[in-house]
Ligand code: ADP
């Protein structure tokens with residue numbers, strides 16, 4: 001049986017308990033191709049835990065996570081990455097003493113592992129991919145710059161670029177503009193829109209202005225559950241959402 005709609009990711013009845021406390025409970029989430037889907041909600045709502053469950057960092061106690069129809073729940077984290085789901089954590093894990101180019105280069109799947117590193121040759125195709133990735137993240141003029149001297153925002157973009165080198169079909173970003181300047185936020189919004197042209201992006205964010213800029217779809221979480229879902233226009237007019245945000 002085929003589903004009426006082909007989602008990139010179908011999350012159903014996902015849940016996890018920590019010592020009896022349900023951090024995520026009965027979570028349903030359907031991700032369309034080439035969209036930016038933002039998850040919002042008060043602190044402690046369970047947003048980060050949802051990403052941990054999808055990427056296999058935390059083991060779910062119930063439910064399923066289907067990526068292009070294939071069950072991911074129970075798979076090891078690195079296998080989920082290789083299947084095509086990339087996750088950016090809050091602190092960038094770039095190599096500060098390597099250049100932007102080198103950081104992108106070592107993120108290419110062909111450079112993976114000891115043998116990968118030894119045998120790795122920068123083919124014209126990989127060079128081309130590095131350049132187009134650098135352009136997508138706005139660092140095309142910084143290829144020879146040491147990553148350590150980039151601004152905070154540029155380091156975040158570089159890490160997104162390192163994920164892009166693996167050509168994931170889904171990228172998950174947890175509070176990507178935290179600590180950024182106003183200008184960097186504007187550029188990050190454009191960057192997210194750009195990269196969603198040929199993949200889906202799940203973003204966790206607090207800043208409503210920013211959400212309005214980037215979101216195709218919004219899921220509002222509260223106390224581990226879904227409070228509201230739909231367009232930004234729809235959820236921001238939802239009395240349940242207004243109550244939670246005024247309550248906080
Ligand atoms: P959010 O990202 O929405 O702020 P989190 O997903 O980080 O919320 O946390 C949701 C709830 O689950 C919080 O009450 C948090 O303390 C709890 N929690 C998250 N991870 C763990 C864990 N590994 N062990 C115990 N409790 C956790």
Ligand code: MG
Nearest residue numbers: 047048049174
């Ligand atoms: Mg969080």
